[in-house]
Amino acid sequence: MRFYKSETSFFILIVFLGGVGIMLYRVQTALGMLTPLSMGPDIAMLVDYVAQANGFALLFLAAALLSGIFLIYPLIRIQAQDHGKLQQMTQILSARSETLAQAALTDGLTGMQNRRYFDEALKEYLVQFGRIDKPVGLMILDLDHFKSVNDTYGHDMGDAVLREVAHCLKDYTRYHDVVARLGGEEFAIVVSNMEKxxxxxxxxxxxxxxxEIALTVDDVPIKVTTSIGVAEWDRQESWQDFYRRADQLLYQAKNMGRNRVCT
Incomplete structure (x- = not known):
């Protein structure tokens, strides 16, 4: 059985009260052993008064112990249990909040960071790496003719393709690079401290x-390619302008025939 701090403090108080009661009882017992022949009249009256006072003190201590055990302690126990339940509930809600916060920044299909995370990370990377005068690169990727994959093989296979691409991007990037799915078949990578x-x-x-991703449906291979726009931050433009420039390079790669990199 677990005891809370309030309960432990209560038991210590009970022990002290019990100790005082025992001492008073011993005093009263010692006074009772005295005889009138061994005391003068004044001392006898004083002893009698002390004995009566000790009797009342013992009754008071007994009442305090009984009320403490049967009235006060149950209330303390209930409050302590409620406090423990509240603490446990707070911990559960806190963990759940962290999980929900993480979910709000993660793409549910691929497990990558999502657009919301990407926007905040890109802004922060430009601030931090701008302070130490280090380069920041940005890649915007878009899968070529991805709609035809969904139309031909179904959305389940399209989702499988997206997950494989996400896995590929994680394999080819460093732990401190930001790899995100912006939406649909579009991805982005923020690469820090790497020359153009x-x-x-x-x-x-x-x-x-x-x-080179190898996926098949009924022994028929699915071909996946991507176009990529690559830009390096010029240390002057805003994060929005930086993103738009990389995005324009992506569309340039699309217009030049797809399945290529445009820098």
Missing amino acids: EYLAKLAERIRKAVS
């Missing part, structure tokens, strides 16, 4: 890896 030359090479590796 290597950024373009990484984008090309990702494009190639996506094109």
Whole structure:
């Protein structure tokens, strides 16, 4: 049985009261052993008065102990249990809130970060890496002719393709890069502290890896390709302008025939 602090304090108080009662009882017993022949009249009256006072004190202590045990302690126990239940409920709600907050920033289909997270992360990356004068790169990816996958093989297969692409992007990025699904078949990657030359090479590796994704339906392979727009922050533009520039490069890659990287 678990005791709360209030209950422990109550038991300590009961022990002290019991100790005082025992001491008073011993005093009264010792006074009772005295005889009138061994005391003068004044001392005898004083002893009698002390004995009566001790008797009342013992009755008071007994009443205090009984009321404490049968009246006060049950109330303390109920309040302590309620407090424990409230603490447990608070912990459960706090954990649930964290879970919901995480869910609000995560794409349910792929497990990647979502658009809301991406927007906040891009703003923060530009602020922090701008302070230390380090480059920030941005890739915007869009799967080519993805609608035909859904129309031909169904949305379940389309979802499988999106999950495979998400897995591929995570494999080819670092732990501190931001990889997000912006919506539909569009993805984005924020790459920090990487020069433009290597950024373009990484984008090309990702494009190639996506094109090599192996999915089949009834032994028929599904071909998936992506177009990628790659931009490096010029340290002057806002995060919105930076995003629009990368997005324009994506559409340029689309217009140039798809399945390519445009920087």
